Amino acid sequence: MNEGYLNYIKNKILNKMPLNFCLQNISTKMGWVVAAWDEAGLVALELPCITLEDSLEKIGLRVAKLKKHQKNLPLYVKSHDPKINLSHHVLEEALISYFNGEKVNTATIPVDFSFYSSFTRQVLRLVQQIPYGETYSYQQIACLAKQPKAARAVGRALQANRTPLVIPCHRVIHHHGALGGFSRGSNWKQKLLALEGR
Numbered sequence: 792m793n794e795g796y797l798n799y800i801k802n803k804i805l806n807k808m809p810l811n812f813c814l815q816n817i818s819t820k821m822g823w824v825v826a827a828w829d830e831a832g833l834v835a836l837e838l839p840c841i842t843l844e845d846s847l848e849k850i851g852l853r854v855a856k857l858k859k860h861q862k863n864l865p866l867y868v869k870s871h872d873p874k875i876n877l878s879h880h881v882l883e884e885a886l887i888s889y890f891n892g893e894k895v896n897t898a899t900i901p902v903d904f905s906f907y908s909s910f911t912r913q914v915l916r917l918v919q920q921i922p923y924g925e926t927y928s929y930q931q932i933a934c935l936a937k938q939p940k941a942a943r944a945v946g947r948a949l950q951a952n953r954t955p956l957v958i959p960c961h962r963v964i965h966h967h968g969a970l971g972g973f974s975r976g977s978n979w980k981q982k983l984l985a986l987e988g989r
Contacts, residue, residue, distance in 0.1 A: 812854060816843055817883045819890040825850040826882060832901030833882070835953040838975050839890065853953055882957070889956065892986060894923045897957045907951060910936070914948040921962045924987040928966035950974050956983075 812834060817824045822839030823846040835853045840846035878901055885895045898919055904912045917935050921927055929942040936945070949960040955975060961983040965971045973980035 813879075814847070814850065815879050815882070816846070817886050819887050821890045822846070824886055826879075827854050828879065829903055831903035831905060832878070833954050833957055834903050834906070836955060836957060838955060838979055886956065890986075896923065897959070900957050902954055902957060906953075907948075910938075910941075910944065911948040911951050914945050915952055915958050915960075918949065918952075918960055918963060919958045921959055923959075924989065926962045926964050926984070926989060929963055929971065930966050932963060946972060959983075962987075 812827045812829055815826045815828060817826065819839055822841050823843040824839050825837050825843070825846040826833060827835040827850055835850055837846050837849045837853065840849065882897070882900055885897050885900070889895045902915070902919070904915065907915065913936050914932060917932055918927075929945045930939070932945045933939055933941040938944070945963070949963060950972065952958050952960045952974065955961065961973055961980045963971065971980075
């Protein structure tokens with residue numbers, strides 16, 4: 792990763808906060824994706840941006856909200872560090888294939904759920920299992936979570952999702968077929984579902 796981008800993240804976006812994340816940048820057919828990892832798994836993921844700088848800025852803002860959950864550890868940002876494990880390479884291959892229009896399965900990519908409430912964690916784990924090209928309704932997810940009256944709460948939980956695509960919340964729609972909300976915008980939700988043939 793370019794040293795200028797590292798300084799941009801460290802000084803302008805993350806502002807020397809006590810974070811211990813590894814940033815991974817991935818070039819896809821639709822633009823640059825940046826993922827943030829910690830030792831437990833994937834923490835945040837941004838949808839593609841035209842420039843790497845834009846993607847870094849977005850991931851920096853998203854990660855900044857996690858400051859209060861982190862211990863006083865140094866920022867760790869290296870794209871070719873030997874500590875990067877197989878999951879990083881699996882994510883890169885999956886996202887490149889996904890934006891090339893290929894069917895992929897991201898359900899095995901580890902996610903750090905520790906930043907979420909117990910209900911949100913439960914919802915996100917259920918949504919992570921939705922297969923490529925399929926959709927579930929908010930009501931179906933609520934029933935799977937054994938809280939059939941909590942469809943609205945499911946929607947709020949999905950708004951908190953910081954790892955779209957790996958936790959494919961774009962695959963959750965209203966039971967009558969309307970798309971529903973999406974934290975990255977309805978245009979992205981429509982685009983991702985169309986990419987999957989929906």
